[in-house]
Amino acid sequence: xxxxxxxxxxxxxxxxxxxxxxxxxxxxxxxxxxxxxxxxxxxxxxxxxxxxxxxxxxxxxxxxxxxxxxxxxxxxxxxxxxxxxxxxxxxxxxxxxxxxxxxxxxxxxxxxxxxxxxxxxxxxxxxxxxxxxxxxxxxxxxxxxxxxxxxxxxxxxxxxxxxxxxxxxxxxxxxxxxxxxxxxxxxxxxxxxxxxxxxxxxxxxxxxxxxxxxxxxxxxxxxxxxxxxxxxxxxxxxxxxxxxxxxxxxxxxxxxxxxxxxxxxxxxxxxxxxxxxxxxxxxxxxxxxxxxxxxxxxxxxxxxxxxxxxxxxxxxxxxxxxxxxxxxxxxxxxxxxxxxxxxxxxxxxxxxxxxxxxxxxxxxxxxxxxxxxxxxxxxxxxxxxxxxxxxxxxxxx
Amino acid sequence: xxxxxxxxxxxxxxxxxxxxxxxxxxxxxxxxxxxxxxxxxxxxxxxxxxxxxxxxxxxxxxxxxxxxxxxxxxxxxxxxxxxxxxxxxxxxxxxxxxxxxxxxxxxxxxxxxxxxxxxxxxxxxxxxxxxxxxxxxxxxxxxxxxxxxxxxxxxxxxxxxxxxxxxxxxxxxxxxxxxxxxxxxxxxxxxxxxxxxxxxxxxxxxxxxxxxxxxxxxxxxxxxxxxxxxxxxxxxxxxxxxxxxxxxxxxxxxxxxxxxxxxxxxxxxxxxxxxxxxxxxxxxxxxxxxxxxxxxxxxxxxxxxx
Numbered sequence: 001x002x003x004x005x006x007x008x009x010x011x012x013x014x015x016x017x018x019x020x021x022x023x024x025x026x027x028x029x030x031x032x033x034x035x036x037x038x039x040x041x042x043x044x045x046x047x048x049x050x051x052x053x054x055x056x057x058x059x060x061x062x063x064x065x066x067x068x069x070x071x072x073x074x075x076x077x078x079x080x081x082x083x084x085x086x087x088x089x090x091x092x093x094x095x096x097x098x099x100x101x102x103x104x105x106x107x108x109x110x111x112x113x114x115x116x117x118x119x120x121x122x123x124x125x126x127x128x129x130x131x132x133x134x135x136x137x138x139x140x141x142x143x144x145x146x147x148x149x150x151x152x153x154x155x156x157x158x159x160x161x162x163x164x165x166x167x168x169x170x171x172x173x174x175x176x177x178x179x180x181x182x183x184x185x186x187x188x189x190x191x192x193x194x195x196x197x198x199x200x201x202x203x204x205x206x207x208x209x210x211x212x213x214x215x216x217x218x219x220x221x222x223x224x225x226x227x228x229x230x231x232x233x234x235x236x237x238x239x240x241x242x243x244x245x246x247x248x249x250x251x252x253x254x255x256x257x258x259x260x261x262x263x264x265x266x267x268x269x270x271x272x273x274x275x276x277x278x279x280x281x282x283x284x285x286x287x288x289x290x291x292x293x294x295x296x297x298x299x300x301x302x303x304x305x306x307x308x309x310x311x312x313x314x315x316x317x318x319x320x321x322x323x324x325x326x327x328x329x330x331x332x333x334x335x336x337x338x339x340x341x342x343x344x345x346x347x348x349x350x351x352x353x354x355x356x357x358x359x360x361x362x363x364x365x366x367x368x369x370x371x372x373x374x375x376x377x378x379x380x381x382x383x384x385x386x387x388x389x390x391x392x393x394x395x396x397x
Numbered sequence: 398x399x400x401x402x403x404x405x406x407x408x409x410x411x412x413x414x415x416x417x418x419x420x421x422x423x424x425x426x427x428x429x430x431x432x433x434x435x436x437x438x439x440x441x442x443x444x445x446x447x448x449x450x451x452x453x454x455x456x457x458x459x460x461x462x463x464x465x466x467x468x469x470x471x472x473x474x475x476x477x478x479x480x481x482x483x484x485x486x487x488x489x490x491x492x493x494x495x496x497x498x499x500x501x502x503x504x505x506x507x508x509x510x511x512x513x514x515x516x517x518x519x520x521x522x523x524x525x526x527x528x529x530x531x532x533x534x535x536x537x538x539x540x541x542x543x544x545x546x547x548x549x550x551x552x553x554x555x556x557x558x559x560x561x562x563x564x565x566x567x568x569x570x571x572x573x574x575x576x577x578x579x580x581x582x583x584x585x586x587x588x589x590x591x592x593x594x595x596x597x598x599x600x601x602x603x604x605x606x607x608x609x610x611x612x613x614x615x616x617x618x619x620x621x622x623x624x625x626x627x628x629x630x631x632x633x634x635x636x637x638x639x640x641x642x643x644x645x646x647x648x649x650x651x652x653x654x655x656x657x658x659x660x661x662x663x664x665x666x667x668x669x670x671x672x673x674x675x676x677x678x679x680x681x682x683x684x685x686x687x688x689x690x691x692x693x694x695x696x697x698x699x700x701x702x703x
Contacts, residue, residue: 025482025483026479028478053482054478054479054481054482056474056475056513059505059509060471060509062467062468062471063471063474063509066464066465066471066475066506067471067474067478069464069472070439070472070473070475070476071476071482073462073476074476074480074485075479075483076479076483092465093465202462203460205435207455208460208461209455209457209460209461209463211461211462211464212452212453213452213463214451214452215451
């Protein structure tokens with residue numbers, strides 16, 4: 001742990017510092033609230049010369065993603081960041097990135113999708129990209145943001161993986177809130193992240209086609225190769241995070257870290273910043289004798305089905321809190337959890353809770369309500385917790 | 398031994414899947430002869446996606462990156478940024494896109510790339526419609542032309558609107574170099590490729606590209622139709638460097654535009670008044686070009702490209 005530095009920084013700056021430490025070579029981005037401070041800080045690093053990267057200011061998010069896809073195809077280490085509408089505009093290129101096995105890392109500040117315009121924290125933007133072949137992480141703290149971006153580069157560039165990675169953080173709760181963050185030294189990160197070992201990249205003077213087109217026979221082989229790489233992620237991630245822990249002393253607990261869940265009858269699963277609030281409520285309820293616990297879904301793609309099945313073995317009620325909604329279904333994480341558990345030998349009742357949509361605060365009161373519902377036997381239908389709270393004590397203003 | 402005016406090396410090989418008489422195939426062949434092997438092409442969805450042959454083969458002796466139809470300009474900016482970061486010098490970063498992928502759906506990314514003064518060559522091969530999808534109208538389709546979406550049927554008499562002037566749009570960005578090229582004039586073509594290759598900054602090449610199945614003519618007539626297009630004034634050859642416009646082929650009096658229009662089935666329905674109207678437009682455009690050339694002789698140089 002030599003040379004570590006503690007800074008009080010936002011979740012957005014945590015992304016920027018990690019990108020600098022990872023010695024990213026090409027950055028391309030388009031501004032959108034609340035992502036802007038990430039790329040402003042990177043522009044500042046580049047202007048000062050403390051980050052030797054090419055910074056490509058583009059005219060849209062679609063072009064930002066194309067620029068990093070093309071830069072990655074030539075072998076560069078790349079980064080971009082976006083949010084909400086910008087991420088939706090990138091959608092087509094997200095498929096290109098994974099299909100071309102481009103190891104891009106992208107910071108996403110989770111923000112509500114319009115209409116109506118709303119810039120609050122909401123996971124609808126990234127959940128709408130779940131089928132694009134990107135690895136997806138959701139962070140709880142600014143420290144976790146920084147550490148996960150560094151891990152993401154190792155994971156994306158691992159020759160067994162070669163897939164792009166999103167590191168998501170909740171708008172404002174992380175992006176614009178400062179916390180103390182331990183920043184590893186450049187030499188520690190250099191030891192952890194070697195220069196990119198590029199495979200199947202364009203080399204000047206060599207005839208090679210990257211992207212290409214296929215008949216109907218070969219296409220499935222490319223798709224299957226992506227599926228196989230995705231399936232290798234949990235094991236490779238464990239190895240990389242062990243190594244990171246060896247260097248920095250920090251671990252965030254793998255794909256689904258749990259809290260006081262070992263002997264819990266009732267477990268709530270959360271993503272992102274709601275986890276911190278829920279952890280406090282678990283402590284309160286435990287003090288009152290309730291056998292409750294918590295599971296944090298850090299890795300959403302690939303979905304950690306094996307870990308969820310393991311967790312479910314001793315649990316009677318499992319609640320899943322989603323900060324977005326799949327219209328006509330459940331919360332997206334709840335859908336995945338139910339699907340993962342269908343093949344499990346022992347299945348708890350899985351209830352879907354929707355809270356914090358559009359950036360509403362997820363309060364301890366809301367979390368207690370969710371645990372009450374779970375302890376009373378759960379809910380077959382999705383529960384819009386924000387609105388239930390309104391009916392009890394309507395918002396004014 | 399006589400000095401060859403066309404570079405001898407071939408970087409486009411047999412086995413490609415272009416139609417007989419395909420001018421975009423000839424354009425690629427001539428372009429790569431001029432650019433040489435240290436070239437990376439970014440190719441969006443267009444005829445050339447298919448012509449270059451499917452995985453795992455390639456008809457091109459250079460690196461090729463596929464990109465979606467609307468983002469070639471951004472791809473070039475990303476490639477150049479990576480080339481700079483990785484220390485690749487003397488690398489030609491080249492986009493090769495159709496007219497739809499450039500002047501319609503790709504216009505935003507092209508504008509971005511030009512405004513950023515990306516050190517790259519953007520080529521628009523203009524076959525004047527969406528040909529790879531089966532001849533649908535693009536913004537670059539000329540007035541009155543038949544396509545599958547501008548039919549000659551009932552009250553419809555082909556495309557109702559004139560062709561989009563992509564060169565004017567490009568020149569509004571003050572590129573380092575912009576030129577019109579025609580594979581029927583290979584020496585002029587190669588000279589312009591060479592000029593573009595030697596310059597830095599954003600460069601744009603607009604290549605006239607007759608399409609036998611799309612324009613409804615017999616495949617052995619491609620070169621002759623190309624000659625007529627320029628000599629009738631439909632596709633004048635010129636270049637703009639540092640804001641100075643120079644017409645590179647002046648054959649004296651323009652031939653009547655009807656000589657060009659009558660070679661193609663897509664114009665078979667034209668009436669005498671159509672010929673007259675098109676002739677007036679072509680002559681006016683040609684006069685304007687001559688005027689711009691005269692005026693630009695004394696024009697102030699544009700700021701140098703970054």
